[in-house]
Amino acid sequence: MSGFVRSEADGVSHGARVLIVLPELEDNNKRSTEARLEEATGLACAIGLDVVSKLAFHLRAPKASTLFGPGQVEQIVTAARDEEVDLVIVDGPLTPIQQRNLETSLDVKVIDRTGLILEIFGARAATAEGRLQVELAHLDYQAGRLVRTWTHLERQRGGFGFLGGPGETQIEADRRMIRDRMAKLRRDLAQVTRTRGLHRARRKKAPWPVVALVGYTNAGKSTLFNRMTGADVMAKDLLFATLDPTMRQITLPGIDKAILSDTVGFVSDLPTQLVAAFRATLEEVTAADLILHVRDIAQEDSESEREDVERVLAEIGIAPVEDGGEFAIPVIEAWNKSDLLSEEAHESLAAEAARRDDVALISAWTGEGIEDLRELVSQRLSEAHRLRHIDIPVTEGQAMAWLYAHGEVVSDVMNDETGKMEFDVRMSDENWGRFIERFGFLYQDMSSSEDESEDLHPSL
Template identity: 65%
Template sequence: MSVFNRGDDGGIGRGERALLIVPDRAGHAGLRSIEARIEEAAGLAMAIGIDVVARRSYRVRQPRPSSLLGKGQVEEIAEIAEQHEARLLIVDAALSPVQQKTLEEETKCKVIDRTGLILEIFGERAATAEGRLQVELAHLDYQAGRLVRSWTHLERQRGGFGFLGGPGETQIEADRRMIRDRMARIRRELEQVRRTRGLHRDRRQKAPWPVIALVGYTNAGKSTLFNRMTQASVMAEDLLFATLDPTMRQVKIPGFDRAILSDTVGFVSDLPTELVAAFRATLEEVSAADLILHVRDIAHEDSDAQAADVEAVLAALGLGEEDSPPRIEVWNKLDLIEQPERGEILGEAQRRIDVIAISALTGEGIDQLREAVAAELHAGGQTRRIRLNAGDGPRIAWLHARGEILEQQMDGDQLHLAVKLSPENWARFDRL
């Protein structure tokens, strides 16, 4: 689903010429330089084939309620757009419906803000039924404040919305009711998906395999690492949001018969609240994991800021460091770093027990990462003695796969074991 109707009424499409504007708000500099913000916003646009023909930043001391930017700035933007024959204006900020409408009128361009741009990417990339539902829900939530007549095309997408009201009902009221009803229907469908996913997750926890979740900023190299560790072929390109739908594959970890590696959607700064809420069900996979690998693009100039953004989103999902599974930071893309900086990064990683430096592209450091994952999965283990019936093959196999067998003796048809397991796995074993 697109933020814009891509018909003959002025919608956007691949190859659209666009002017990119990045407002530089006083007191909102954060950890990123304005140049880095411009590059990331341009990358978001190019991810869906938009041709960014000009880029500008504007200092905003006091945001205007009607247009965000000052009158002179808006006039200059209109001139630049005309000079470059740009029909689309991308504003790397969250615009109110009034601000969006004013900018469209003053610049004679179609206007899309950061939230709309990210929704546009997600709408194009979502591959599964669940992903499409999540994107549509986020899109409808965003569009609810930007009601236009073109939204009646939703009526034809999935069998219609029912009776639209009598002659006294205005079109905006009908559109609003269509959106509200559709959102309620999607939420019911996603709740069913969430319950099904929960059942699958419960079954996985009863299975004798630990689950490791990859998280990180978009384009940090998660999918490349996923492919390297699992010999899979998940889409891994130098694009923002190359992966949207969660993917799981078997991975070999020392000391375990097998483990499950989960690749998840990448995060981004100022991730729209509509998307955080919509993708909550998908990201529940992270909270249920035994270990989180936070993949960082250590070669990126804003690596620290990106890491902070990932932690902020995890905290918003109730996965702050104190409330989530243990995690290891994976400093990726060593292949892009030259000496002496490379030596400094390797030295810093060696001094920290929760960091492994790698290149997912070349394979450097992958063996060390596997060893670190194995050590973390075994860390904090408690040793207990238990007795099982020798014919209880599934539970015996579960203990061998999830724990460290210290002693094993047969006594008739009884098997006596001394097993070291993490507290989480002891709780899981009790539920088997």
């Protein structure tokens, strides 16, 4: 897979001097100019580029040929020449024509936000699956840009004999090769999806709940993951420091074992090619019992980042329980980086978190609030477990052992008159169904009318 960072032919390499240009469109003004330029700088630095200058232009009506107006293009040309840059990054989407025309005017390589993020993901992918997903996304992106990328593609290869015609152009041949390669990658990823599905099915057979960490890139997910699991996942102040998902076992109050899953960080304007290519990875979130949304609460644009994360989750069918959706999964928020807040802001946010039952104010770096977060996660997971009353003959030791292994036994009392153990067990609907499937034949006479509560004596 070719890219500007790794291709000497492009004349750009690690440490290249970069000019960042931000097009501010009227329909995209949720974030401040400074915050967006800072994020674009972080993205460039994530793969070792040297940002030497930044410009921002307000666009009322984007130009079809160059995106920017003639006067703005002249300013970019001047800045690129004065700073002797090797690369111009436009922090927004560019059409192939816009990209080609800007390169002609600037006489340096130009890439857009999508191309930059694809390069970062290409550098971060550590597993075979990650590399497959990145290559598919990159080929999908490049397929429409061959006319810009290569100068030799107008050459034609002759057909056979005198009547064969001019044959296919080189660009047609390259597009065909890309389509063939993409078809193979999709087949390989389909196998990955099936394998992940089998792994998820095996995990669902186990009694352990799964908690998925999601959040904007650099919100501190991996630091929190390490704090809660004792793992050593790469955690740096770097956008997209980790890419491939990781799972570890954790213990929670009242819950013997749970699985914590760390996922790829999200970002605003995440390329659609990446959302599609990483669908198999992102769909790990859909199998979770709880989503833990990690937010950098010290970030000025924390609320906009929250909306960006929820937008990506919606693209794969996930919505909060109260909103319905294909996968209605409970969501709680970890307001991270409390150590970076001012004293006044800390007090205000701590008071707000105390009033809510879906938020914990934490610092994954210092450990502040981590125990409160554990309690909140445990409480929310336990809410999905209903209280069941079960009478089991004392001879059925296997059934009693199953209850202890797959549920939270609140009480167990021996009834001398019936010769049965009376259990109150908190258990998920899924595990209750499995219990009935396996041992229900013992309890066909169990009454569901002894208590008015729907949590007790559920009907078989």
